[in-house]
Amino acid sequence: MVETSEIITLVLGTATLFFLCANMQQLRKLPFFELIFYSYLTLVVSWWLTVLEEFIWSDALNLLEHTGYLISSSLLALWCYKTAFKSTEQIKK
Amino acid sequence: MKISVIVLLDTLACISILFSISILIFRRKSILWLDSCFLLLLLSLAFFFISNQLESSAISVALDPYENFLLPFIWLFWFFAMLKKIQLIELEKAHNKLMISEQNIMILLQNLPQKISLKNRRSEYVTCNGHFASDFNRIPEEITGKTDFDLYPAEMAEKYRKDDHRIMTSAKTEETDEKSLQNGHTRWIHTIKTPALDETGKVIGILGIFWDVTEQRKMRENLRESEERFRKTFINAALGISITDLEGHIEHCNPAYYKLLGYTEEELREMTISSLIHPDDRDANLIMDRRLLAGEMSSFEIENRYINKDGHTILVHEYKSILTDETGIPRHMITLLTDMTERRNAEQRVKTSEEKLRLFLDNFSGIAYQAPLSTFQPTLFYGAVEKITGYTSDVFTQGRMAWNDLIHPEDQKIVYEEEKRLHDTQEHFADNEYRIVTRNNSVRWVHDFARNVNGIDGKPIIQGSIFDITERKLAEEALKKSEERLRLAQESAHIGMWEYDLRSGKANWTKELELIHGITENTFLDSYSAFRERVHPDDLEKLERTQNEAIRDHRTFELDFRIITPSGEVRWVSSKGAALYDEAGHPMTAYGVSTDTTERKKAELTLLDSEENLRTTLNSIADAVIATDTAGMITRINPAAERLTGWRNGQAIGKPLTEVFLIVNSYSGKTVSDHIFRVLHTGTISSLPANTRLISREDREFQIADSVAPICGMRGEITGVVLVFRDVTEEYTIREALQESEKQYRLFYETSPFAIVHVKSFKMCHPNQSAIKLYGISAEELTNTHPWELSPEQQPDGSLSRDKAIFYMKEALAGHPQYFEWVHQRRDGTQFDVEIALTRVYLKGEPQITATVIDVTDRKRALKSLKASLNEKEILLQEIFHRTKNNMMVISAFLELQAASMENKEVDRIIHDSVTRIRTMSLAHEMLYKGRSLSRINMQEYIKDLTQILATGSSISPEQVSLHFDIEKIEILIDIAIPCGLIINELLSNCFKYAFPDQRKGIVTIGLKRSGEKQLELSIKDNGVGLPEGFDIMQTETLGVQLVTQIAHHQLHATINVLSEDGLSWYISFSEDLYAERV
Missing domain, CATH: 3.30.450.20 (PAS domain)
Structure with a gap:
């Protein structure tokens, strides 16, 4: 059974994704923005899978959902690493 | 199985997050999005742990309604914060650019020669430049906020207010000349007032640009008046006047001229003077023209026959002169014609x-x-x-x-x-x-x-x-008519006739002459004396002399002189005359004509002044000037040019420019005169190519810089070129030397084995190759990097690299050179020791730091190794001394043990003495390994300890014999110290044995002091019984004295003095430089 909180999370997450896309032009100026963007996108996909798993292929989609979490967190870690170990000049560029 | 896979995935995700957190904690950088990210990741972690790992726990249950909302909110919050930050950074960048742009504009405005102001819609000054404010003896800031009513008189301010209102209403630029008040003086200013518009096109104020045109206006007015005066004179003159070019083409002529010749003005403009002259008179006229153009004369008069349009011959009196431009170059000829036909007829x-x-x-x-x-x-x-x-x-x-x-x-x-x-x-x-x-x-x-x-x-x-x-x-009847015509001609030509009866002094003047003299019939006294009073005092003597000589010699006379009119005006008069004689040859009457030549004289004087000024200016300026005509022939050369070319004025005039002004390229040696003649065709100002050398007539060479400009006539046609050049040999030499020096310094800089960088605003720049190699990064990466960014966070002394580096750089910028050791760190984390020297230099007036960085890693490593080795050797040496001392003590102990078993007192004494000597030597070794130095012994301590040992070993009590020391603080080599110790041992032993018999009390003084440069004197004195009478101690054969003399002579190379007065005194002098230091 689908949890209300999951639906709300999905709605909020998707809205945030829209916000992100709407301000892409500005936010692109963040260093290694692609990593952040794909990290969040993967997270939103996982939330979608959380809801979908209640209807079909619950086990497979659940596995995909958690795989998505792993990818998302890995991309985030990679972003942290790159921003932390690159020189200030590179970041400013 | 599936659950365990999911748990594994979540665990890996948690590890990733933990990894991220650890990066952010240990490798934080002060960047806002990283800080924010840190928060985001912590919360993300919370999410994972709460939602996936602790599903069954009480915390998970408690947070269940919120756990999933939190993460999207955090992401949204973080994206929003980043967005705002990026906008803020961009806004700041734009603001900085705007500030720089505004500063540049302000600098531009402040330095413009024009006065510039900006008013708002209320006509209040928003800003202005310094020139504008200086008119009111204020600075621009003091003008801001003021209105015209604060700066100008009320009437003027009201006018300006109305002008502003009109311009702002119409939104159109107005440009006008108007009066203004500047520093209390009324001046004419040229004003451009422009409505200031914002980006929407709305008028927000008025931009005013002003500049003082009082002088230009005065000059323009004077010029206009002068032009008007001359134009009217020209048009209304009774004489025919024409202005031609140097080839005789008529450019302007007045009505009298073209009426005389019967042509229209337009027809005459297509003709030359020569074509109007009768063929028989042309040659004579041409010769005179050439002489005039050659400067042989300033003007000439001639009677020519002209042919008018109808083909009739007209006899004219022609006066011709040259008109020159400001530089004295002939531009035009002016011709004045007087019709002589009627008079002749x-x-x-x-x-x-x-x-x-x-x-x-x-x-x-x-x-x-x-x-x-x-x-x-x-x-x-x-x-x-x-x-x-x-x-x-x-x-x-x-x-x-x-x-x-x-x-x-x-x-x-x-x-x-x-x-x-x-x-x-x-x-x-x-x-x-x-x-x-x-x-x-x-x-x-x-x-x-x-x-x-x-x-x-x-x-x-x-x-x-x-x-x-x-x-x-x-x-x-005909005569009457003729006379009438003559009179009319005289009137129209302003020629006055006069006649004096030389006998009676009576004078007859025509009306024209009276007008020239500014007198009326009523005031004229009709006598020569009355005329004489009218003549300028300075010219009277010359006039009368010329007149009298001409009358005496029966010839005509011609003279220019000044007269003074009754109103006081001075006029120039040109007079021609002759005398009539009676049959006996006595003069009866003098007669002649006079014309008013004031204007002509003024023009001539002005021309002369102008020519003189020009000549003086040309002769005075430091730059060399050469002018040529269109054929390249030199027409003028000033003294500076004479000096550089080696050609005198008289020699150079008329010569081809290429002969006098020989210029070549310094490197190729080829002549480079072409561009001069190119100016004649192009008419544009040109400069010499760089590295041009002038070869003078005496084969001297000068490096020169010049410019070539065309000389244009009044109609813009090119009439020649003018060259202005100067000797830049010295500048050229300096520039060459400078370039060579710069090359050498650059070579040194680039090839220096030391790393050299400049530090500007605490950031490194301009690194040399050694610096790039030392820091292991490219020049681009090194540039604009703070020194502490290439250093560990802390230096070996515990101070922060950033603070310490800033301190050193500030000290260096204050003019105190800094030399210090430093530890740098490359990007790959390797650290290396350097020595840095910081010195302040000024580049373009701005203080900067030159840092010389020497990598001392290897040297430090070697020094450390050396120190360790030295310590090891010192310890070994101390150990040797210690063992030597111990061995000696063992030997002495063996000897004492052996002596104890001996019953023979002498043997016991001998062994005892030997033991004492061994101890004396072992004491020296003991002091060496205990002391600071491994080669020198402190004699003060050594002698005192030795004396103490000897005193203890003898039968003398301290109450009987007291020991006094007079020893300077001296450290000497062990090679000297041990012989000294043995001598003291022998002499003190003898002293204790023989100087104080029968419990005699006394004093023993032991001294060691410097007696000269590198000379020491050891003294042992006692107040004992002394030596018996006639006893020569140096001749005794006791072992002790022999040891003393042997040691003193052979080991110390000493001199020994023995005195036996009030006891016995030994003085042993020796050099302390006998042995070289070994350790």
Whole structure:
């Protein structure tokens, strides 16, 4: 059974994704923005899978959902690493 | 299985997050998005742990309603925060750019020569530049917020306010000249007021740009007045005036000129002067023109025949001169024509008339008549009656016709009245002229001279003679007309005539001359003395001398002199004259003509002044100047150019420029004169190529810089070129030396084995190759990097690298050079020791730091190794000394043990002495390993310890013999210290044994002091019994004394003095430099 909180999370997450896309032009100026963007996108996909798993292929989609979490967190870690170990000049560029 | 996979995935995700957190904690950078990210990741972690790992826990249950909301919110919050931050950074960048742009604009405005102000819609000054504010003796900031009413008089401010309102309403730029108040003075300013618009096109104020045009306006006004004056003079002149170019093409002519020649002005502009001159006169005129152009004369006068449009020849008096431009170059010729035809014709007619009259008189055949007084009807006629009247004399004598019938009806009355008067008054003479009508009905004039005489019969009769004066009458008529024309010509040409009776001093002047002198008929005194008073005092003597000499020599004179009019005005007059002489050759009358030449003189003087100023300026300027004509021939050369070219003015004028001004390229040696002649074609200003060398006439060479400009005539045509050049040899040499020096310094900089970087605003820049190699990054990466970014966070002394680096750099910038050691860290984390020298340098007036960085890693490593090695050796040496001392002590202990088993006292004494000597030496070794130095012994301590050992070992108690020390603080090598110790041992042992027998009390003094440079003196004195009388201690054969002398002589190379007064005193002097230091 689908949890209300999951639906709300999905709605909020998707809205945030829209916000992100709407301000892409500005936010692109963040260093290694692609990593952040794909990290969040993967997270939103996982939330979608959380809801979908209640209807079909619950086990497979659940596995995909958690795989998505792993990818998302890995991309985030990679972003942290790159921003932390690159020189200030590179970041400013 | 599936759950465990999911748990594994979540666990890996948690590890990733933990990894991220650890990066952020240990490798944080002060960047906002990383800080924010840290928060985000912590919360993300919370999410994972709460939602996936602790699903069954109480915390998970408690947070269940919120756990999933949190993460999207955090992401949204973080994206939003980042967005705002990026906008803020961009806003800041834009603001900075705007500030820089504004600063640049302000600098530009402040430095513009114009006065610039900006007002808002309320006509308050928003800003202005320094030039504007300086008019009010204020600074721009003081003007801001003020209105025109605060700065200008109320009336002027009100006008400005209205102007502002009008411009802001119409939104159109206005440009005008107007009066303004500057520093209390009214000045003319040129004003451009422009509505200031915002980006929407709305008027937000007024931008005013002003500059002072008072001087330009005055000059323009003067120029206009001058031009007007000359134009009117030109147009209204009675003389024909034309202005031509140097080839004679007519450019301008006045009405008198073209009327004289019968052409229109437009037709004349297509002609040359030469084409108007009679062919026979052209050559003479051409010669004069050439002389004029060659500068042989400033003007000339000539009488030429011109041919007018109708083909008639006109005799003219021609005055021609040159017009030059500001530089003195001839540009135009001006020609003044006076029509001499009428005057010549009149003269000719007078002459003809006179000749006719003479001929008439020579061939006159008049009519002689006789008539009775009562009738006046001639009855006798003689002479050329028929010739005069056309009738034969018979007609009158026979009464067929009366004489009075011939008289012209208009003259009959006059004749009748004259006859009546002769009859009534009985006068003797009647002289009458009247006309008669001849037979062919022609009218002739006759002169009737009648005489009242008595006839043969005694009756009064009239005898007379009649002459035909028709020709004379006609001549008189013509003369009268001619004189009238002459008078008119004089009036129109402003030529006055004068005549002086040299005997009476009476003078006759024409009206024109009176006008020239500014006098009226009423004020003229008609005498030479009156004229004399009018002459300028400075010119009077010259005038009279010239006049008198000319009269004396029977020639004409011509003179320019000044006169003073009654109003005080000084005028120039040109006068020509001659004298008439009586038969004896005595002058009777002087006559002549005068013309007012004031304007011409002024023009000539102005021209002369202008020429003089130009010449002085050219001769005074430091730059060399050469001018040429269009053919490249030199027309002018100033002294500076003479010096550089080696050609004198007189030699260079007329020479080709390429001969005098020989320039070549410094490197190729090829001539580079082409561009000069190119200017003649292009008409544009040109400069010499760089590295141009001038070769003078004496083969001296100068490096020069120059510019070539065309000389343009009044109509813009190129009439030559002017070269301005100067000697830049010294500058060139300095520049070459500078370039060479710069190359050397650059080479040194680039090839220096030391790393050298500049530090500007605490950031590194301009690294050399060694610096790039040392820091292991590219020059681009190194540039703008703070020194502490290439250093560990802390230096070895614990201070923060950033703070310490800033301290050193500030000290260096304050002018205190800094030398210190530093630890740097490359990007890969490797650290290396360097020595850094910071010195302040000024580049473009800005203080910067030059940092010389020397990698001392290897040296430090070697030093450390060396120190360790030295420590090891010191310890080893100390150990050797220690072992030596121990061995000696063991030996002495063995000897003492052996002595204890001996019963022989002498052997016991000998062994005891030997033990004492061994201890003396071992004490020295003990002091070495205990002391600071491994080669030198502190003698103060050594002698005291040794004395103490000897005193203890002897039978002398401290109460009996007291020991005194006079020892300086001296450290000497062990090679000297041990012999010294042995000597002290022997001498003190003897002293204790023999100096104080029978419990005698005394004092022993041991001394060691410096007695000279590198000289030491050891002294041992006692106040004991001393030596017996006649005892020579140096001759004794005791072992102790022998040891002392042997050691002193062979080991110390010492001198020994022994004194036996109040005891015994030993003085042993030796050098402390006997042995070299070994450790």
